[in-house]
Amino acid sequence: MSNLLVVVATLVAKPGHEATLKSALERVVPPSRAEAGCSRYELHSDNELPGRFIVLEEWRDAEALRQHEATPHFAALVQAIAGLADVQVSKLTKIA
Numbered sequence: 243m244s245n246l247l248v249v250v251a252t253l254v255a256k257p258g259h260e261a262t263l264k265s266a267l268e269r270v271v272p273p274s275r276a277e278a279g280c281s282r283y284e285l286h287s288d289n290e291l292p293g294r295f296i297v298l299e300e301w302r303d304a305e306a307l308r309q310h311e312a313t314p315h316f317a318a319l320v321q322a323i324a325g326l327a328d329v330q331v332s333k334l335t336k337i338a
Contacts, residue, residue, distance in 0.1 A: 245303035246281070248334040255293035259326040266322040267295055273315040274299075279306020307333075 255263040267285050274283040282300035301307040310316055323329070 246336060247301045247304055247307050248336060249297070249299040249301065249307065250332045250334065251297040251299070252330045253295045253297070253323070253327045254291070255295075255327050256325075257293075260293040263293070263295065263323055263327050266319055266326075267297065269322075270315050270319045273313070274310060277306070277310055277313070279303070279309060 253263060253267070264287070271283060271285050274280055279302040280299070281302065282298060284298045286296045286298065288294035288296065299307075301310065
């Protein structure tokens with residue numbers, strides 16, 4: 243069985259902060275993709291709800307995700323979007 247960890251992060255910008263949120267999310271994509279434990283890191287915008295962004299991530303295992311969350315670029319993202327969005331994160335394990 244694989245230890246692959248899937249993360250789905252949903253971020254909804256508070257009114258007036260859509261562009262700032264999008265920019266902050268775009269900046270974190272390249273360094274996240276470059277991490278050894280990352281096999282997928284995609285940023286999507288919702289076609290029906292402007293200001294809603296979905297990040298789809300796949301990490302080798304929970305340790306790889308922990309290392310990602312300790313990186314400077316992740317810390318910078320958290321700081322940049324503090325108070326600008328409602329954030330929901332789901333951490334999933336593939337069953338079938």
